[in-house]
């Protein structure tokens with residue numbers, strides 16, 4: 001059995017090292033897998049189990065693990081995410097495991113959680129014939145369906161200015177902070193409109209000595225107005241109606257590639273606005289799927305696009321069910 005385990009885990013390790021998936025479940029499984037293979041190579045057949053906090057520490061580092069509330073660890077990684085991901089990988093590389101007759105499975109202890117009863121995960125193998133029949137598996141791994149998850153608001157770095165307004169990446173719409181945000185957005189729009197008016201007025205008065213430098217100023221003014229309208233004011237304006245928008249670049253720190261802004265209602269029915277990021281696993285290639293503009297190839301404003309194949313692996317996005325269907 002140990003021989004089989006080593007073979008199966010080495011095949012999986014090989015898959016993992018060749019294909020660098022951008023995915024949390026992948027990072028966690030890789031951590032467990034490396035620990036397990038290392039132990040097996042030392043002839044240690046004990047179970048090498050990892051708790052969620054150990055996984056968080058291995059994947060995101062000690063400071064991030066210490067910052068995270070233990071309650072949120074279940075959201076960060078859970079049985080479903082690990083299993084779903086592992087099943088997809090096995091499905092994609094089925095031939096390799098068929099040769100061995102065994103596939104890797106993720107096992108966990110039977111616990112209700114709580115202090116001292118942490119959930120732990122380890123890898124084991126099972127005979128291929130024990131797996132549910134092919135049809136069920138294919139249905140479960142339907143290539144047309146994708147599930148999304150939210151990245152915790154506190155994990156997203158905001159730009160210094162918006163960090164002052166958003167508390168842990170979140171604000172209540174009906175609060176002083178919400179009002180400040182509204183004032184900034186519409187105040188600066190108003191200020192800009194006034195500025196353009198004054199500028200035009202001055203130009204009209206100096207009409208006789210109109211130079212090409214003035215023309216350059218006008219072009220710059222219009223270009224800037226257009227860009228800030230398109231990429232900043234219009235998306236924010238759409239937020240209450242669309243519920244989710246791509247965060248304008250000014251919202252997030254330079255270290256972040258992108259983020260989403262979501263308006264939602266909490267249990268007490270307060271309207272809140274938070275900065276988050278929606279993420280899914282591509283059902284075709286197992287890479288991450290992130291939200292992007294639907295334009296130019298789709299008619300809906302926001303779609304899920306695979307980071308590896310953004311125009312071929314495209315999904316719809318339903319923020320209520322946190323799922324989507326493949327768009328063609």
Ligand SMILES: [Zn+2]
Nearest residue numbers: 282285306313
């Ligand atoms: Zn893909």
